[in-house]
Every structure is written in structure tokens, then in C-alpha cells.
Amino acid sequence: MSFVQKLVCVCCGREYRDDELNYYCPICGYQTGILDVKYDYDAVEKVVNPKFDSKDRSMWRYLPLLPVRDATHIQHLQVGWTPLYSAPRLAVELGVAQCYIKDEGRNPTASFKDRASAVGVMKALEKKAERITCASTGNAASSLAGFAAAAGLPATIFVPKRAPQAKLAQLLVYGAQVFVVEGTYDEAWELCMEASEEFGWYNRNCAINPYLIEGKKTVSLELIEQILDEQGKLPDWVVVSVGDGCTVGGVWKGLWEMKRLGFISEVPKILGVQADGCKPFLTAWQDNKPLIPVAANTIADSIAVGHPRNFYKGMQAIHESQGSFVAVTDEEIGWAMRTLARATAVFGEPAGVAGIAGVRAAVQSGIINSAETVAVIITGNGLKDIQSAIQFTGAPKRIAPSITAVKEVLR
Numbered sequence: 001m002s003f004v005q006k007l008v009c010v011c012c013g014r015e016y017r018d019d020e021l022n023y024y025c026p027i028c029g030y031q032t033g034i035l036d037v038k039y040d041y042d043a044v045e046k047v048v049n050p051k052f053d054s055k056d057r058s059m060w061r062y063l064p065l066l067p068v069r070d071a072t073h074i075q076h077l078q079v080g081w082t083p084l085y086s087a088p089r090l091a092v093e094l095g096v097a098q099c100y101i102k103d104e105g106r107n108p109t110a111s112f113k114d115r116a117s118a119v120g121v122m123k124a125l126e127k128k129a130e131r132i133t134c135a136s137t138g139n140a141a142s143s144l145a146g147f148a149a150a151a152g153l154p155a156t157i158f159v160p161k162r163a164p165q166a167k168l169a170q171l172l173v174y175g176a177q178v179f180v181v182e183g184t185y186d187e188a189w190e191l192c193m194e195a196s197e198e199f200g201w202y203n204r205n206c207a208i209n210p211y212l213i214e215g216k217k218t219v220s221l222e223l224i225e226q227i228l229d230e231q232g233k234l235p236d237w238v239v240v241s242v243g244d245g246c247t248v249g250g251v252w253k254g255l256w257e258m259k260r261l262g263f264i265s266e267v268p269k270i271l272g273v274q275a276d277g278c279k280p281f282l283t284a285w286q287d288n289k290p291l292i293p294v295a296a297n298t299i300a301d302s303i304a305v306g307h308p309r310n311f312y313k314g315m316q317a318i319h320e321s322q323g324s325f326v327a328v329t330d331e332e333i334g335w336a337m338r339t340l341a342r343a344t345a346v347f348g349e350p351a352g353v354a355g356i357a358g359v360r361a362a363v364q365s366g367i368i369n370s371a372e373t374v375a376v377i378i379t380g381n382g383l384k385d386i387q388s389a390i391q392f393t394g395a396p397k398r399i400a401p402s403i404t405a406v407k408e409v410l411r
Contacts, residue, residue: 002018002067003039003064003065004018004037004067005018005038007035007036007037007038007210008036009024009025009027009028009034009036010033010035010036010312011025011028011033011034012027012028012033014027016035022127022202022209023209024208030193030208031309034310034312037067037210037213039065041260041261044261045261049263057081059079059080059118059215059218060074060080061080061081062218062221065217065221066119067119067123067211067214070125073125073126074118074122075121075151077108077114077118077146077150079107079108080107080115080218082102082107082222083102083103084103084222084223084227084375085101085103085344085346086098087100087101087343087344089343090339093339093360094356094359094360094374095360095364095370096359096363096368096374097370097371097372097373098235099376100223100227100232100235100373100374101340101346101376101378102219102223102375103346103378104377104378104379104380105347105348105379105380107143108143109142109146109147110142110380110383110384111142111143111302111381111384112139112216112219112247112377112380113136113142113379114147115215115218115219115250116140116143116212116215116246117140117147117212118215119211119214119215120134120144120147120211120212121144121147121148121151121153121204123202123209123211124151125153127202129153129201129202130154130201131154131199131202132155132156132202132203132204133156133192133196134158134192134203134204135158135185135188135189135191135205136157136163137243137302137303137304137305138159138167138168138301139302139379140204141158141163141176141178142167142170142384144157144176145157145174145176148174148176149174154177155174156177156178156179156195156201157177157178158188158189158191158192158195159178159181159188160183160184160185160187160188161181161182162301162304163180163301164384164385164388165387166384166385167384168180185304185305186293186306186307189309192205193205205309206244206310207244207246207308208309213249213250213313215250216249216250216254217253218254219251219254219377220250220252220253220254220255220258221257223254223375224254224263225258225263227375228264233373234264235268235374235375236269236368236372236373236374237323237362237368237373237374237375238251238268238271239271239273239355239358239374239375240271240272240273240377241272241273241302241303241352242272242273242274242314243302243303244305244310244314245310245311245313245314245315245317246309246310248270248314248317249310249314251270252316252317268321269321269324270318271323271325271326271358271362272314272318272324272326273355274303274325274328275298275300275303275304275351275354276328276330277296277297277304278294278295278304278305278306279294279325279327280292280293280305280311281308281311281314282325282326282327284311285318285324285325291307293307294306294307298330298333299391300333300350300351300354301351302349302352302380303354326361326362326365326367328354328361330350333357333392334350334388334391335357335392336348336353336355336356336357336360337350337353337382338393346378347381347382347383347389348378348380348382349379349381349382349384349388351380352380352384353378355378356376356378359376
């Protein structure tokens with residue numbers, strides 16, 4: 001049973017039946033006519049409160065809060081219920097009272113984007129699509145390719161030329177049709193939109209497909225539920241890296257729903273972290289001005305989005321949670337990769353660990369105080385981009401096969 005009531009345009013407020021449209025408000029267009037999925041929360045509350053009773057330890061335990069019409073289309077891959085770690089040594093490094101790490105690199109294709117792709121493929125099957133497509137800097141692409149392979153659904157992927165080799169390898173091994181666009185992510189995105197329209201492919205692009213954020217929000221439902229189960233302290237801040245705005249928008253919606261359903265009385269603030277070489281959200285936030293697209297220049301490919309397509313929901317997340325944006329340099333991201341791994345043994349890719357660097361920057365600037373608790377979402381596994389890891393950690397020692405050589409290095 002689906003508890004979806006309607007789709008609402010965040011720009012003009014028009015309402016649509018959930019089976020009336022596939023993507024965006026036709027009046028406002030895809031640039032601004034983003035839709036939000038609305039549920040009958042009174043009915044949902046009767047089903048899930050005082051707790052989610054499902055024994056399913058995956059994102060599908062939250063079915064009453066997901067736009068699922070036919071559960072037979074859900075694929076077998078285990079998505080969600082990723083580990084949540086308390087990291088006291090890392091908390092000391094960052095200068096906060098307590099730090100939780102939510103390791104999303106443990107999802108099937110090693111990134112947070114699996115939560116969205118699981119929903120995207122499920123909706124494509126519901127709509128009897130013959131092919132599914134998306135544009136991505138890497139992780140959304142590899143996650144879509146994986147879930148499409150699980151469903152036996154052909155996938156066509158558009159990635160910019162800067163996409164890391166490890167992510168391209170995932171696309172190819174899953175059998176997706178891959179177009180490496182000689183241009184930026186924004187150009188790949190526009191080409192994907194054109195191809196989807198031209199050939200009738202189901203479009204997984206999160207910024208225009210309202211159902212994808214519903215998958216992403218499950219990370220917050222899980223985060224709160226896991227902390228409550230362990231009788232831990234709820235975080236004052238939830239921290240996440242920001243690219244096109246969809247992830248931070250989903251994180252906020254999940255937190256808001258946990259309050260609406262009575263699981264928590266107050267919502268944490270959200271810290272959105274951008275790379276210093278690509279920070280259109282932070283600039284708009286600081287200047288209180290509309291979006292101004294920028295050129296992307298950062299090692300963190302997953303958040304190298306100069307023209308964020310879900311600007312409204314990204315800004316809404318920070319405004320409504322009374323949170324903040326910060327930006328961190330590539331050098332600070334490198335520090336975060338090393339520090340996270342050595343304090344917790346969690347290996348994150350550059351965009352995945354940007355939140356760690358963001359916490360330190362926020363503490364140093366007074367946004368977060370030393371008595372507060374943070375929960376950082378690590379959005380992707382470090383094996384997604386090993387070149388960056390090697391760049392920031394240095395090369396290993398090469399020696400002759402003798403104890404003498406070992407002693408020489410030790411000296």
C-alpha cells in the first residue's frame with residue numbers, strides 16, 4: 001500500500017496525482033519545477049509509531065515512507081542499514097564532544113547513491129520502461145548500472161571525461177552502455193536530458209525525478225533510528241557533502257519526517273560542505289542571492305557540480321534546519337581522508353570525507369561549538385578513487401628483499 005498523496009511543485013505550488021507526471025512540473029519546466037512527494041503522514045504514523053516494526057534491515061523497512069506501488073519490483077541487493085560508528089578519537093581530532101560516522105560506502109556499489117538508484121530502477125520497472133539513463137560524475141552512474149543489471153534493465157550512462165577510472169570500471173563490468181562526454185558534468189547532464197526525451201528512456205537524474213530523493217532520505221531515518229536503538233545522544237549537527245543539492249535535500253526530508261512522526265522532538269541542524277573550488281551553494285548562502293553557476297575545480301569529483309540542479313531543496317535544507325554551509329580546500333579533504341581512516345578505519349573517497357574537513361572548519365569558525373555532537377555521512381568508499389588517496393598519503397617504501405634494507409629504512 002502506498003501512502004503517497006500527491007506531488008507538489010516547489011516553485012508554483014501546483015499539485016499533481018502521483019501517477020500524473022514522471023518528473024517535473026510542466027508549467028515551470030525542469031530548471032525550477034522540481035516536485036516534492038507528499039504523504040498521508042497521519043496514516044503513516046498509525047503504521048510506524050512507536051517504532052518501525054519491520055525486521056528487514058535495509059532501506060525497505062521504511063516502505064510506508066517510500067513511493068512504492070508494487071514491492072515485487074524491489075531488487076535483491078541489500079541497500080541501507082549501513083554501519084553507524086561512534087568515533088571518540090576522531091571527535092578529539094575535530095574538537096567536538098562526540099562524533100558518529102555513517103559509512104555509506106558499505107552499500108552494494110560502495111556509495112550512498114545506491115539508495116536513490118534502488119528507487120529509480122524500481123519506478124522504471126513500475127512504468128514498464130525499456131531502458132533507464134542518467135548523467136553522473138561517477139557514483140550515481142555506477143549505482144544505476146548495478147541496480148539496472150540486477151533488474152535486467154538496459155542502462156545508458158553519460159559521464160564527464162573527468163570521471164575516475166574505478167567508477168568507469170564499475171559501469172562497464174555491470175554491462176551499461178557508457179558515453180564519456182568530452183565536457184563537464186553539466187554538459188553531460190544536458191545531453192542526458194536530451195537523449196531521454198528523444199528516445200523515451202526513463203530518466204534517473206535525481207534533480208528532475210522526484211522519487212530519487214525519497215530513497216536518499218532513508219539515510220536520515222536510519223541514522224536517527226540507530227542512535228535511538230543504542231540509546232545514544234542525538235546529534236546537534238548532521239554533516240554531508242553537497243553537489244547538486246539532492247543529497248542534502250534528502251537528508252533534511254528524512255530528519256523532518258522523523259520529527260513529524262514523533263520519533264524526535266527537535267531536528268538536528270545540517271552542515272552542508274562544498275569544495276572550495278566549487279561552492280555555488282555557499283556563495284549564494286553568504287551573499288543571500290540566487291544561484292550563480294561556476295566552473296568546477298576540485299579533486300572531489302562527486303561534488304564537482306558547478307550548476308546544481310536541485311538548488312531549491314539544497315538551500316531549503318539549510319534554511320529550515322537553521323544550519324550552515326562551509327567550504328574546504330582539496331588539501332583539507334586530503335587531511336580528512338587520512339584522519340578518518342587512521343582514527344576509524346573507514347576509507348572514504350574525496351567527496352565522501354569532505355564532511356570531516358567541514359566539521360573541523362566549522363569548529364574553527366565558531367559555527368559548531370566544542371560541546372556539540374556531530375554525525376557525518378561518508379557518502380562513498382575510498383576505493384572509488386585510489387589515485388587521490390595515494391596523492392594525499394604518499395608512495396610506499398620500495399626496498400630490496402633483505403632485512404638489511406628494512407633496517408636501512410628504519411634508521
